[in-house]
Amino acid sequence: MRRFLLAPLTAAALAVAGCGNDGSDTAADPPAATPSAAGNGVEIGMKGLQFQPKDATVKAGATVTWKNNEDIPHNVVAEEGAEFQSDTFGKDGTYEYKAEKPGTVKYVCTIHPGMAGTLTVEE
Numbered sequence: 001m002r003r004f005l006l007a008p009l010t011a012a013a014l015a016v017a018g019c020g021n022d023g024s025d026t027a028a029d030p031p032a033a034t035p036s037a038a039g040n041g042v043e044i045g046m047k048g049l050q051f052q053p054k055d056a057t058v059k060a061g062a063t064v065t066w067k068n069n070e071d072i073p074h075n076v077v078a079e080e081g082a083e084f085q086s087d088t089f090g091k092d093g094t095y096e097y098k099a100e101k102p103g104t105v106k107y108v109c110t111i112h113p114g115m116a117g118t119l120t121v122e123e
């Protein structure tokens with residue numbers, strides 16, 4: 001198992017990881033958020049004290065990357081449906097979580113009341 005840490009190389013590693021797909025075009029239903037270079041992964045931004053998008057859908061096994069896009073520190077903490085908890089990170093910092101189990105995950109930023117999102121993990 002590879003474990004992603006909060007390293008500056010993360011974005012570059014993701015970009016490289018997306019290059020192995022030759023020609024299979026199975027993107028029938030577009031996800032609610034922009035797919036990352038990892039293929040079926042998703043990136044969720046953090047801006048305006050909100051997760052963007054607030055609701056995202058990924059396939060089980062996909063990697064979710066949260067990225068802080070503003071000069072305000074944030075974190076990502078699961079409240080329901082999963083167990084993960086990031087450190088607090090500043091602008092351009094990222095946190096990654098591999099969504100293994102189908103279901104609904106509710107998460108928040110514990111610093112900012114009302115900053116919450118939902119991740120739907122499909123089989």
Ligand SMILES: [Cu+2]
Binds near residue numbers: 074075109111112115
């Ligand atoms: Cu926050």
